[in-house]
Amino acid sequence: MASKVQELVDMLNKALEMEQAANLQYLSMAELVDGLNAEPIIARLQEIANDEKEHAAKLRTLINDYLDGVPSMALAPTKKASTIEEILKANLKDEKEAVDYYAQVHAKIVELKGELAYAYHTLEHDVRHILTEEQEHIAELRRLLGWSREQMLKW
Numbered sequence: 001m002a003s004k005v006q007e008l009v010d011m012l013n014k015a016l017e018m019e020q021a022a023n024l025q026y027l028s029m030a031e032l033v034d035g036l037n038a039e040p041i042i043a044r045l046q047e048i049a050n051d052e053k054e055h056a057a058k059l060r061t062l063i064n065d066y067l068d069g070v071p072s073m074a075l076a077p078t079k080k081a082s083t084i085e086e087i088l089k090a091n092l093k094d095e096k097e098a099v100d101y102y103a104q105v106h107a108k109i110v111e112l113k114g115e116l117a118y119a120y121h122t123l124e125h126d127v128r129h130i131l132t133e134e135q136e137h138i139a140e141l142r143r144l145l146g147w148s149r150e151q152m153l154k155w
């Protein structure tokens with residue numbers, strides 16, 4: 001049976017696969033945006049893509065330097081979208097899933113505190129920090145869509 005720390009490594013690797021896919025998805029979709037209002041949206045998508053790249057790098061460090069795990073090179077599934085609205089909505093959906101998933105990862109870290117000597121505070125801090133940045137992405141995408149908080153929650 002896998003150790004509890006290995007279960008956490010597996011969860012962090014699933015998050016890493018989501019980040020690697022999100023980085024590619026944002027970069028690819030940024031290329032598809034065109035029209036009169038394209039520039040600020042392209043800039044925002046590329047900025048978020050860079051955040052996802054940094055999240056992936058942070059997760060690799062946590063997985064290997066702190067927990068002796070092997071960082072995954074796999075990608076989570078990506079979505080397809082073509083219009084600006086479809087692109088924003090597809091990514092908003094993914095960001096909500098990311099926040100929900102990081103909340104589970106964070107809870108797991110807190111649960112394993114006693115087994116994470118000399119790694120706990122860094123893991124707890126870094127995963128919580130990534131989670132807050134995903135919430136920021138939700139706020140940014142919602143603003144571009146012109147959606148109320150209630151619309152975002154229902155989507």
Ligand SMILES: [Fe+2]
Nearest residue numbers: 019051052055
């Ligand atoms: Fe991310």
Ligand SMILES: [Fe+2]
Nearest residue numbers: 095133134137
């Ligand atoms: Fe994100």
